[in-house]
Amino acid sequence: MQENQNPQAEEVLEPVATATEEAGVDCAERLVQLEAELADVKEQFLRAKAETENQRRRAAEDVAKAQKFAIERFASELVSVKDSLEMALLDQSGKFDNLKLGVDLTLKQLLAAFEKSQISEINPIGDKLDPHRHQAISTEESDAEANTVVRVMQKGYLLADRVLRPAMVVVAKAKS
CATH class of the missing domain: 1.20.5 (Single alpha-helices involved in coiled-coils or other helix-helix interfaces)
Known part of the structure; x- marks a missing residue:
């Protein structure tokens, strides 16, 4: 090497x-x-x-x-309404005024529960027919403008701004 x-x-x-x-x-x-x-x-x-x-x-x-x-909050509100109705049914006094007063107070409790839960009535008398909020079940001749609600057969209800149940209404038609 x-x-x-x-x-x-x-x-x-x-x-x-x-x-x-x-x-x-x-x-x-x-x-x-x-x-x-x-x-x-x-x-x-x-x-x-x-x-x-x-x-x-x-x-x-x-x-x-x-x-x-x-629904828990609304249900808890309805329990007191049920209690009031049961108390009214248990009343044996036979006094109509007492029964009417009890039912009136129960209705107020129910309306308060509706208000707390943002449930409101649709009361469209005099309004134009709105197919999203009203259900027309018939027409009748009236001095009111055509397609105007003249009678409410069954109230409608809103939950917040959503229709819970449309109002069943009678609408005006032109006189012949």
Whole structure:
């Protein structure tokens, strides 16, 4: 074998080899560091995903409870109305005025329960027929303008601004 005859080449190659070895060690350290960061990010992602799923599940449970118990407040108001009606039926005094007074007070309780629950009457006498709020069941000749409500056969009701039950009405038609 022949020995390297160029001592200058050995001087140049030795630092390059040392730098390459040091770079390999730095790369290995950097790789270990990046793998640790990746594991940390994966763990943070899984925790965030789990938290999101928990929030979604809790929100779904809250919606289900709200739907199930939405009528609870109104129902509790109606219980006192039922109690008053039962008391009126138990009255054996035979006095019509007492019965009428009791029924009147019960109606006031019911109206208060309606008001608390945003239930309001539709009383359209004199209004133009609105097919979204009124149900015309017949017509009658009248001095009023055609398609104007002249009588209410059955009151309608709104829940907030939504029609709960349309009013059944009689509308005017032109005299012949």
